[in-house]
Structure formats: C-alpha cells, structure tokens
Amino acid sequence: MQNKLMISIIDGDTFKQFSVHKIIKRVLLYMLFALGVALVVYFVMVKFLVGELDEIIAEKNKAREQFQELYEKNSELARNVEYKTNELLKANMQISELEKIVSIHKNLDTQVNEQKINLDTLSDEQKQMVLKIMPNGDPVRGYNWEKASGMSKGAESFVYNVAKGTPVYATANGIVDSTNNIRGGSYGVYVKLAHSFGFTSTYAYLDSMVVQKGEFVAKGQLIGYSGQGGSARKDGLLYELRFLGTPLHTMDYALWNLDNFNAVTNNKDQIDWKSLVWALDDLAQIHTYRTAQVDSNSTKVSIE
Template sequence: MRDKFTITIHDVNGAKQYTLKQIVKKYILYFIGFIILFFIVSTSVIYFLSKEVMELSQKKEELLKQNVKLLKEKIALKQSINEKTSELRELSEKVKNIEEMIGLIPEEKKDFSKRVKELSLTSGQIYHMFKNIPNGSPLKNTIITSRFGYRKHPVNGQKDFHPGVDLRAKVGTPVFSTANGIVEYAGRKGAYGKMVIIQHNYGFKTIYGHLSKIKVKTGDFVEKGQLIGFSGNTGLINGPHLHYEVRYLQRPLNPVNFIRWKKLSYKEIFKKERHVRWESLIKGITLNLQPLIPEQQ
C-alpha cells in the first residue's frame, strides 16, 4: 500500500475515505507548484511592464516639454521675420520715394497721355528698340504658371516677393534671348539653379532660371532670338519650368508687359511701365540712330 494514500472527508452524513495512488499526489503537488511559479513570474512581468510604462510616460512628458519649447521658439522666430519683413517694406517705400526725388521714377502728371502720344518713332527706331530692349517670350509656347508680385512660395510655403514669372516648360525646352545683349553670368546660383543673366542696352537686364543646360558663356554677345539654354528642374523648385525676369536699373519689372509688347502697339508699354524713363530712353535711341555728319574741312 506504499504506492497509495487515503484522503478522509468529514461532513454531516459522516466520514468518507478516498484512496488515491501516490502518482496522483505528485501531480497535485506539481500543479500547485506550477500555480505558485506562474504567480511569481506574472507578478515579475507586471512589475517590469509597469516600470517600463512609467519610464515611457516620463520620456513622453520630456518630449512634450521640448515640443512646447520648440513651438515657442518657432512663434518667436515667425514674429521676428514678420517684423523684419515690415521693416523691409518700409525701407522699400523710402527707397521708392528717394528714386522719385532723383528722377528714377517719373512723377504722375496730368499731361502724361499727351506726352505718350508725342513719343512717336520711325520704323527704324522701332526696329532698333525691339532688338535691344527685352520683348516677346523666351519660349515658343508661353503659358504663365506663377505671376509677378507677392505670393506663397510653392516649396517653403512662405509669402515672399516673386520678381519674375514662371513659364510652363518641360525639361529640355529651348530658351531664347529676348533682346541683344552681353551674357553677364552663366552658371549655377542658389535657388535659381542653373541660370543665365543677360545685360541689354539702356539699363535693361533679363534673367533665365532653373535651366538644365546652358549654351552660352559669360561675356558672349547674344542676339534676340538666339538659343541660350534649355529649361530644367534645377534650384529651389517644385517642378520643371522656366523662371524669367526683366529688370531696369536692377529694379524688377513685370515681365508680362514685355512678353505681350508688340511693334504695332509699341506705345502701350509706356503707360504700363511708369518706372522706366521712356522719354529719356527714346531720346537716347534717337541720338544713337542719327546719321553721322562729317566734319567740315
């Protein structure tokens, strides 16, 4: 009977005895041991996970504090930028007033329309003007995707001044000079990517940005309609196009007025672009085209 043991249970009906084998006793003891071990392991795991949760919560609080600090710095930086932008606008207005005082910007006068009518040119003078002053489009097909003036930048999302126009063009579209001139710069430059700057007569300059290839070199003479490069996707840009600028004495002008400028209605630009001293310019053209008078012996 060594391999058996007896369990006695007492109740109201008396005592009852159950005889079990020793192996069953071992199984019961093993089960109890397993339960105790499971409880110990579960308690340890719960404690470890609770500790991890506490550490993660602390890290989360630290990250939230850092985010709040960064947000405050960002707000302060934005306020500083807005203040500087406001100061820059005020300075631009002051510069504009100074330009008006020294005659770079013609003053508004009642007889302006009358003076425009008097600015009549011969066919030779018109031909010379349209050869040497930017006109027409640098592309064969012209579709404007972003206009001249203040806008929200398509890449950084900030509001800034767009000194030219963006023209729709696939990579590799031929780009042509819009007037005779000298290549002032041909190469890569910041947000413009690969660019060409052409210096024209009478204080005008054109800029061609985001090119994929450049076909001219600094110092080259180019004629109106000459190939200077191919449009591309270089610089700070959200898609392939041509950035085109027209400047007069370093001041950006609206290129649309020059793109739409036609010989048959050449006087229209005199009304649209008041920043150019057309009267003085036409006087210069007239003097340049006067036939040379031989000196008397």
C-alpha cells in the first residue's frame, strides 16, 4: 500500500476509487520538470539567437554604409582623375605656345625683335595679376633708392644695404624651389622661388629662413631675415632674378609697379613680350572663367 496512491471519485450516488502507483507519480513529476527546463532553455536560446541575428544585421548595415562611402569616394576620385587628365591635356596643348613667350638667345650676335610692346593696354585686372605672378618690387620694405642711385642698372643682381635681421618678403607668388642653410660661398644661406612663366627669384645672404622647399608662398609673404655675405661680409641682402636660368636686370623689376608698368619692356632683357602679353590675356580669361564658375557654384549651394 505504500507504493500506491488511492484516488476516489464521487459521481452522484456512485462512488469509485482508483489506485495510482507512486512511481508513476514521480515519472510524471520528472517529465513536468524536464518540460519546464526545456522551455526555459528554449526561450534562452531563442533570445540568444535573436541577439546574434541583430548583431549580424547591424554589421551588415555597417558594411553596406562603408561600401556606399567607398563607392562615393571612388566616384569622386574618378571624377578628379578625369578632371586632372583634361587639365593635363590642355596643358600639353599649350606647351608649344608657352615656349614662345620668351626668346632667350645664348649667342650675343642674335637680336630679339625690338618691337615695342605697351603693357599699359592691359586691363587693371590683368596688371594686378601680372604683378602677383611675376617678380616685382623690393624684397625689403621701405628701401631708400636715392642712396642707391649710383648703382648700375645693368647689374644681374642687387645687394640691398640693410641691417642684419631685416625681414625679407617674396616679390611674387611662387613655390620654394630650393634652399641652402649653409653659410659661406657666393650666396650663403638663401631661398630660391620659382614663379610662373619660368621666372625665379633668389634671396641670398640670409641670416635665417622661415620657409621650406616645396612650400607655396604668396607675394608679400615673409620668407626669412637678412644676414651677412659677400667678400666684405657686410650686412645686406643679395636679390637676383632669372628667367629659364638666364639673369635679368634685377633693378628694373625691383622698381616695377603700376606707376611704370611698361618699364620692363624697354630694358635689354631678351623677352618676347608680345607673346607674353598674349599668354597673360589668355590666362586672365581662364581666371575670369574659373572665378565665375566658383561664384555660380556658391550661388547654387546657397539656394539649395
């Protein structure tokens, strides 16, 4: 009787009694317990899998965003490559014309066409552009030319008698072509700038420089400080201009400004100013077109 469970059922006047073995009861209890555990495990696994699925979806969305970003960058690079290719083609087409800008002859008996070119016919915008891209003016500020009136204008370079530590400024927009930080020699510490159309300017006898090779500098930007140089080791600044390696009459360009804009065409520098004026006019038109394009794009952005 200890291993049995009696169940009594009363249905009206009828009385029925059943016996259930206790082992069966335990089995049923174990089954119910196992079923409960299975359900708990099932819900835990479902929750875990749902979390894993959410992470996979998030990573998929992230990968899709990264792909979209890379696609946009690739498209932008492709557009830039196409633009640069077109620019290079245009530049190659104009090389033969740009080579005609000047005519520098190495033989002394060869003369350049002495036709007078009046640069005063250029517009104010063109003149301002010329004075930015071609070296002009003094590399030091407030220089007294009356004290240097006895200097020969035929000199290929000019030494400014200024105190050591005087600020030195670029005389035109350009790129730092080369530098030398070693004292001594004919130039000592110097900075050489490369300008448009093959012009270069050199600032020697420096005490120190504040620019590096390959750096872009704008007209009037500080590039260094004057020092000492020459055989007498006097304070000063050596300033020299060249075109395609050929020395120019530096003083003419140092005195060149809006007031005497046509002066440089009257010196003995063998430059084909007629071709140069043509090139400057073409460059001014390109500059005007690009400025208009930038203004148009800015207007479109502001409207949007």
